Amino acid sequence: MRRQRKTVDLLVEIATGAIVLVFLFPVLYLILTSLKTQVDAFQYPPVWVFRPTFSNYREVFDLYPFGRFLVNSLIVASASTVAAVALGAMAAYALARFSFRRSKDVAFWILSIRMTPPVAAIIPIFILMRMLGLLDSWASLVIAYSTMNLPFATWLLRGFFSEIPRELDESALVDGCSWFSAFRRIALPLAAPGLVVTAIFVFIFSWNEFLFALILTATKAQTLPVAVTGFIRETGIMWGHMAAAGVIIMTPMVMFSLAVQRYMVRGLTMGAIK
Numbered sequence: 001m002r003r004q005r006k007t008v009d010l011l012v013e014i015a016t017g018a019i020v021l022v023f024l025f026p027v028l029y030l031i032l033t034s035l036k037t038q039v040d041a042f043q044y045p046p047v048w049v050f051r052p053t054f055s056n057y058r059e060v061f062d063l064y065p066f067g068r069f070l071v072n073s074l075i076v077a078s079a080s081t082v083a084a085v086a087l088g089a090m091a092a093y094a095l096a097r098f099s100f101r102r103s104k105d106v107a108f109w110i111l112s113i114r115m116t117p118p119v120a121a122i123i124p125i126f127i128l129m130r131m132l133g134l135l136d137s138w139a140s141l142v143i144a145y146s147t148m149n150l151p152f153a154t155w156l157l158r159g160f161f162s163e164i165p166r167e168l169d170e171s172a173l174v175d176g177c178s179w180f181s182a183f184r185r186i187a188l189p190l191a192a193p194g195l196v197v198t199a200i201f202v203f204i205f206s207w208n209e210f211l212f213a214l215i216l217t218a219t220k221a222q223t224l225p226v227a228v229t230g231f232i233r234e235t236g237i238m239w240g241h242m243a244a245a246g247v248i249i250m251t252p253m254v255m256f257s258l259a260v261q262r263y264m265v266r267g268l269t270m271g272a273i274k
Contacts, residue, residue, distance in 0.1 A: 027250070033243035041239040056244035066245065069227040074252070076138055076223060077206040080145035084202050085195060087146070088153030093183050095154070096161035097169065107158065114151035118211050121148075126215055136218040144216060145206045152205075153198050160194030161187060196260050207253060224249045 033041055035052040060066050095107050125144055126135075134140040164187055172182040188195070210225040217226065228245045231238040 030243050030246050030250075033239055034247045036240055036243075038238070038240050041243070056240040057248070060241055060244050060248070064227070064230065066224075066227065066248070069222055069224050070248070072138065072221055073207060073223040073225075073249075076141045076145065076221070077203050079138070079142045080149065080206045081199050081203045083142065083146040084149040084153045085157075085199050088150050088198065089157050089188065089191075089195065090183070091150075091154045092157035093161050093187055095158050097166065097179075107155065110151045111155045112151075114148070114155070118148065122211060122215050125212070129216055135216060136220050138221050140216045141213060141221060141223070144212045145209060148212075149202045149205055153202055156198050156201070157191070157194055160191045160198075164190050200257060200260060203256070204253060207249075 029046075032048075034056055035054070036047070036050055037053055037055070040047045040050045091110070095103060095110075125147075129135050129140045129143075134143070168186050168190070169179075169182045172186050173179070177185065208225060209223075213223040213226045214229075217223065224245070228242060228249070231242040231245065
């Protein structure tokens with residue numbers, strides 16, 4: 001029995017390693033391509049043994065204003081995440097705590113807004129931003145991203161606030177707190193893991209968004225996903241530079257996720273065991 005158990009455990013580990021390798025292969029291939037010269041990157045079949053070079057990373061910043069694009073993405077994604085989570089937390093708390101007529105329909109309507117294809121809203125948003133004089137600015141992207149991510153943040157946080165016992169809020173009200181004070185002092189600290197999880201997803205959506213950034217920006221507020229398309233030229237695709245840019249885009253998100261991994265696990269499992 002012990003031998004059979006060890007054999008089963010070994011097979012499970014091998015299968016798990018194979019599945020992980022399949023999912024990580026595109027990322028590994030992207031990193032390897034970013035370390036190749038242009039000649040090696042164009043080789044077919046792909047070259048697996050080569051002399052690595054970091055010239056692609058250096059040229060990405062030397063030949064293009066990639067640092068400015070990186071700053072644009074950080075500012076827009078951070079600002080839209082703060083706005084969406086802050087407004088979404090208040091809306092989610094109201095939906096979780098107050099009962100009113102057709103409250104479930106209102107909650108579903110909020111979620112249905114997130115289901116709207118972005119391409120269906122891009123023309124009205126473009127016209128609105130042009131009328132306000134906000135084209136090619138951080139404000140246009142922050143408003144657009146916050147609007148698109150607010151329904152998702154509200155719906156996700158509503159579940160987290162619903163898991164918090166209502167008696168805690170009622171005790172705070174008895175002690176003299178207002179509803180907003182109970183929300184700020186009681187509900188928010190207890191829902192911190194959920195806030196972190198929501199912020200991570202909203203930040204990822206904003207960081208990777210392409211369509212709004214393509215239509216609403218030109219040069220000043222251009223973000224990283226749009227800037228990568230600059231490596232597609234009439235003479236061909238600069239695979240080495242594009243792969244290096246992809247690694248640069250991916251690295252902040254990986255570091256951010258690792259930094260808040262503890263809170264992310266707590267948030268995803270919040271309310272699973274009572």
